[in-house]
Amino acid sequence: MYGVANRPNGTAHKYFASAPYKIAAKSGTAQVFGLKANETYNAHKIAERLRDHKLMTAFAPYNNPQVAVAIILENGGAGPAVGTIMRQILDHIMLGDNNTHLPAENPVVAAAEDQ
Numbered sequence: 228m229y230g231v232a233n234r235p236n237g238t239a240h241k242y243f244a245s246a247p248y249k250i251a252a253k254s255g256t257a258q259v260f261g262l263k264a265n266e267t268y269n270a271h272k273i274a275e276r277l278r279d280h281k282l283m284t285a286f287a288p289y290n291n292p293q294v295a296v297a298i299i300l301e302n303g304g305a306g307p308a309v310g311t312i313m314r315q316i317l318d319h320i321m322l323g324d325n326n327t328h329l330p331a332e333n334p335v336v337a338a339a340e341d342q
Contacts, residue, residue, distance in 0.1 A: 228253050239283070244308035248321050252285035254309065259302065277303040281309040287317050294320050301304060 228251035230236075238254045257280040262268055270278050281300040286292040296316055300309050303328040318324035 232285070233289075239285075239310045239313070242308070242314045246314065246318070248287055248317075249289035250285050250287040251289050252283060252313065255282045256280065257282060257299075275302050283309045283313050284316065285313055287321055291301060296320075 229249075229254060230253045231254060232239040239252050242341045243250055243252075259277050259279060279302075281303040282298065283297070284297045286295040294317070298309055298312065298313060298316075300312070303309065306314070315324075
């Protein structure tokens with residue numbers, strides 16, 4: 228879990244590389260529907276309700292945990308990165324940072340509801 232946020236190849240490293248505290252985290256996705264053998268998943272081309280869920284759990288500080296946070300970003304397959312949200316939550320808790328602005332949403336092409 229330490230490597231997810233603190234090693235250069237960790238999935239949350241880019242969100243926590245500049246943090247003044249160390250965390251341990253685990254990220255993942257939960258698939259909403261199954262793909263057929265010849266299908267490829269593309270969050271921008273499917274209905275929002277079918278997008279993968281984004282998940283992240285973390286605790287901080289790493290060497291003396293005081294807080295644990297779990298996030299489930301329902302159908303968040305094309306939305307803001309769960310790492311961005313986790314960083315903002317932990318900055319608020321650990322540093323008293325009240326910056327809660329999320330990045331602007333990426334424009335998503337409307338998909339047919341029956342996909």
